[in-house]
Amino acid sequence: MRIDLHTHSNASDGTDSPAELVRNAAAAGLDVVALTDHDTTRGYADAIAALPEGLTLVTGAELSCRLDGISMHMLAYLFDPEEPELLAERELVRDDRVPRAQQMVARLNALDVPVTWEQVQRIAGNGSVGRPHIASALVELGVVASVDEAFTTDWLADGGRVFVEKHETDPFEAIRLIKGAGGVAVFAHPAAAKRGRTVPESAIAELAAAGLDGIEVDHMDHDRPTRERLRALAGELGLLTTGSSDYHGSRKTCVLGEYTTDPEVYGEITRRATGAFPVPGTGGA
Template structure:
């Protein structure tokens, strides 16, 4: 029997339900093959891949955690991870449906702007790249790549789709406080994803976490693929100061994020099962 000390997990992954390259079932099989004991499916603004992943997990004996990554409006964006147990993820679906409607309003605007820039791309071509329920900028980038307009997904974002680029349109989002409250209302555990991407000083993050705790924030993603050792150490200290849970993940997207492997990131991650045990305890599981 493997002790919990020797069990490793990944609490941040994406499937074809949003912008990953692997189906939920494939992702779970890959996680099992890589020796993980638990994996969370945290697709953008959807939980549609969770049930397929959970079914595969039961077959393989790997624990699957229902999760989601909600986009919140904050300088210019913050991502809030939500973790759910015992079927509670179904409760978040109405809120996520509203977020998907916002994407549906934005996508035609992006396509129209790309057409104006000389790219012959239709919304139907973009939707053909989608295997899940969420259509977003990664699928538009994939359609651009397929038609030879760019050499990579990254180039599509860097030149056209990212904030400030010619085909970028702001999406209506929840505030961080609203995202946290929606996750709590559904019975989940809200966690700030990859805090280093907020590009704050440590004192600014300290103040931010203090404010978000008042809204019900329960944790931060202190172990992340792009963290330096100092980043992780500082985040762990802030977690202790504010009484926050700690999570960790690779942000795995399959082939859509080359060089990042499930569970280990770029070889710099080793996320212990004990973090999941603490998450479960907080959820009374």
């Protein structure tokens, strides 16, 4: 059983539509895929409508969080998307994305980079605008060779020349909100140091004490020693360990099913969740 619990569609910063994503997941030989767009659930309906027979969809989201000035992401699985507290927080984070992106475009213009807001809007389409869309604009203009190259301190990385902070949820509050909506909380790529500063292991222990369910261990941004260290830490703290591709379509090099989650861990996630249930495919559209 092949299970990928972290993917993105163009409802946020992926390039596949939700329907394309689930069809591609089935073609990649996955049995279960989670749709975890940034701070939004807008892709659910289209993904469910197109869900191929034999593929199960786990509904979720990746919540933008910040702890002691360090950006981090919390994967929320199988929560009730209409629960009012978590819905209000997602909307607050999502609504702050537009003025933040506009400020980053202005900073690029001040550096004589001719990115326009219209260009970024075109790339984002109906998705929640974010740094990857601005990075794609820089690639289009030939300023950088790849999206990854845009995420350096020269450009868009945390603390970079054009970086602008946005509203992000306190992770302890995120856990409370996810649990209140019947969901399961997993800390995404906790040791992805190439993305910027990471929270210390002491903070992960505090999050575990506050109800964190698991940590994403098998991920492209974790090398083997890091994965081994995180797996040992999860064992000490009684946390679940997941594996995922963090697929973004053509925007990143990761591929569906590159890393996967153990079926027993998936079963435990579904047992803990009370806000929603996995959706089995019935043939799709």
